Amino acid sequence: MDKPLDLLPGTLDRLIRTAVSLESLRAYGVLLRIQQISKNRLEIQQGPLYPALYRLDHRARITSECDESENNRTAKYYRLTAAGKRRLPTEVEKWNRIADVIAGIPGTTPEEV
Amino acid sequence: MNLWTRLRSWLRATLKHSRMESEMDAELRFHVEAYAEDLVRGGVPHKEAMRQARIEFGGIERAKEECREARGVNILESLIQDVRYGLRTLQKNPGFTVVAVVTLALGMGANAAIFGLVDSAFLRGLPFREPDRLVHIWTVEPDHDWHTPTPMQYLAVRKESSSFEQVAAAGWADYFYDADDSVSQNLPGFLVTSNWLSTLGVQPLLGRDFREEEQIAGQDAVVMLSYDCWHTRFHADPQVAGKQIVLNRRPVTVIGVLPQSLGPYYQELEIFAPLVLDSYASQGNVRAGKMRVQIIARLRPGATLGQARSEAEVIASQFKNPGSPADKADRFVVEDFEEMRQHAGPTVQNARRGLWMTAVAAGVVLLIACANVASLLLARGVKRHREVAVRAALGCSRRRMIRQLLTESALLFLCGGSVAIVVTRWCEEIITKVASGMLPGAYLQVDTRVFLVSLGVSLVSALVFGMIPALQATAVNPIESLKDAAPNAAGGSHPRRMREVLIGAQVALGMVLLVGFGLLLRSFLYVESSPMGYDPRNVLTATLRLPATRHTAPSDRARLLHEAVERVGCMPGVISAGITDSLPMDGADSAQLNIWTASSQPAAMNETVYFVSVSPEYFSTLKIPMLAGRALRETDNREASPVAIVNQTFAKQYFPGANPIGSRIAFVDSPAAWKEIVGVVSDFRQRNPEEDLRPLAYFPVAQTLPGRWSIAIRVRAASDMGNVAAAFGKQLGSLDPQLYWAMGSMPQQIHDSESLTLRRPIITLLASFGGLAMMLVVVGVFGVTSYSVAERTREIGIRVALGAARQEIAGLVFRESLRVAFAGLAVGTFCAFAITRFFPTEGIGWSGSGIFLYGVSRTDSLTYLAAAALLTNVVLAASWAPARRAMHVDPMVALRYD
Known part of the structure; x- marks a missing residue:
């Protein structure tokens, strides 16, 4: 397997929102889901995941609620807020534009400049 | 979001x-x-x-x-945490905390005091109800100057205007108050109409306002006191309202006390009494031959200044050709109070100068104090860098640590600020006393405004001066610091340089302060010793006023003047006595004079000239020499033709190269009543010791017959002063038991001259600020030098072990301090050059009084050298104890020291 990629700034927030847009998840679940959707190609630092979750929660992009977990203990589940959902399409579009631009950069030839 | x-x-x-x-x-x-x-x-x-x-x-x-x-989450929580932690650290280092808090308290206290004074004098809004509706009314007379109007004009405005809700008038008067049985004091007074206070919209502090019937002659035996008068002469007696006092030999009832806030606007006035227009001429001061009253008015709600102005135009038109020539006016000027405040008179302009100078000085003291505390914090920051490294290693972010250190310094500065407020509150009275010499009526009151400004200053300076040590202390590589078991070996050159910069800055600021103080002090000494043109030694003075109802006939007045001189001149111990209506340092009245010179014949020059009335013996009593012509004689009386003597400047200015004797001068008002110039007298200072000399004319008192005059009495020896002063009362009392007077002396006159009175408080304030600054520099240099000696104990130990002599070690410490001091002095000299450029070199007002450099140049080398020498000595003295400690470092202990 190739060496996992480091994250571009802002990517983690994007990934978290994508992860919780599918279903509400516990924090650990968010980590697993990100690894799953990136097909293990991204290196997710476990520590910084939590401040990122709290930050998004604080900015009301995602919200958290307590629910019963599988083993009957209360646990915190994260999901996308209504506002977060509304912004999702435009953000995805923006993301794709950036990804496009970035993808184009290394292949640039002198003639193009 | x-x-x-x-x-x-x-x-x-x-x-x-x-x-x-x-x-x-x-x-x-x-x-x-x-x-x-x-x-x-x-x-x-x-x-x-x-x-x-x-x-x-x-x-x-x-x-x-x-x-x-x-x-x-952290904002509040971490703040509480930081405050708690900060308090604990400050508590653990009581020595450091006390020094820092005291230092800051000194700096901030000086600033709180000066701000309070500036605030009371200039910044606070006018202390009147709806001041934007208040106006002053002036009259413009044929000489095109603005004057205070006459009583007739006041009555016309009051009767005929419709845009004013209220119109009030006030005139000036002199009061003599018998404090004890023997001493009487001359109190300036203001005669006001009964609606004056309500027009201003001011309530008495104690007692009641005047009533309308108290404006009728015979019912006017009531007065109100200014706040200052109540405080200084009546010991702020809360029961003063209703008491009887004796003013001008007449019992009057005190009905109230005015609030302190009026002080800056009605400076020096102590007694407020009802204005009785019918008898104003005898009751009040008649200025330059005319009765005048100040008119204030309150605009009706909705009325505009423009309406009032056009209305005043109409009313003024009837005074183009009035019944009495004294009431002649071209037009009226209606000016609102705010405008008047901007056209401040010379006294206020001078006080402004003085206050700004002290404000700058106070700012410099604060900067020194802050630099001082910053250098202490820096030194401590180095000591704490192990603690910082541990916290950094445990995951504390640098921002978080800076925040914590800033909280700590904010606590320190706030403590300093609070102590400053408390101390300033204690010193309120003494500071008010010093400053009121500069600007009568200015006062210091520690109120919410002063408190809030001090709080703001504390927080801002905590942020600015706490930031340097906080940045320095947190710039730590945790791994290096934790590994380095002995940080005292090197100490790092960067923090040390920063500390040296801060100490150098203190020396530089101290230099600026000392040079400023030195220049003003030397000016003061020059002013005090400048030649007056007369001999003030052994001269007593007495200022008299004739009772309103007596000696009204000119012949009576003339006889009284003559007899007074005669009797006083014969008293034992007296050499001679002379009369004048205006003693030296009291200034003089001015008026437009026609001067006929040889070149301007037959047309006359028209000049504004100051004039004084004197008796024949006056010049000889003060030992002022006549230069040409004759002196005044007993025979220059009402029956003889009018004569005048002029001073040298008058002769030089209007008769360049010609002899003025035999020429004629006359008041523009009455050109037919000309006076012949019979002599020229040597110049002398009439207003201030350092004034520029002005043309002056002297008329015989026997021809002008003033209602208020002074006697100058030359006694044989200083020891005679007391006896003569005591016997004087008996002599005058037998002349007329109803005369009243205040005693003084020529040296006292000079001491009380406007210019010295203005300069003295500045010198006092700057001297105390200079002293504070020196103390702070001592503390700063001592602290930092001791710290650096402690830091270098091992190095010193090695040097001693290698055979360095004790003196060499001490020299090392002194050399280091001196290096910093000299750098600071160089910068300070440069800054002082720059700042003293703003020092005024000329006075304000008609005879150039005020606070300015006199007899000394901005770049006076003696002042700079003295300041530099003083600071160098201060730095050396402060390094003495640390140098001694360095000399006694035991190499064995020092090398084991870890």
């Missing part, structure tokens, strides 16, 4: 703090356990899996801290 969601999240986080903490705990624990379980499933043993999970997660505490920060 909107503010509301942030706030809600923050509130929730703050209020449900403990629940959030446990949730976070559970979440993180679950994460590690779940991850470990996954690893166990992959075949890793349980214990090893837990370890690996923790390692891969990274710093759990750090993550928690970042989560808290992400939620914005």
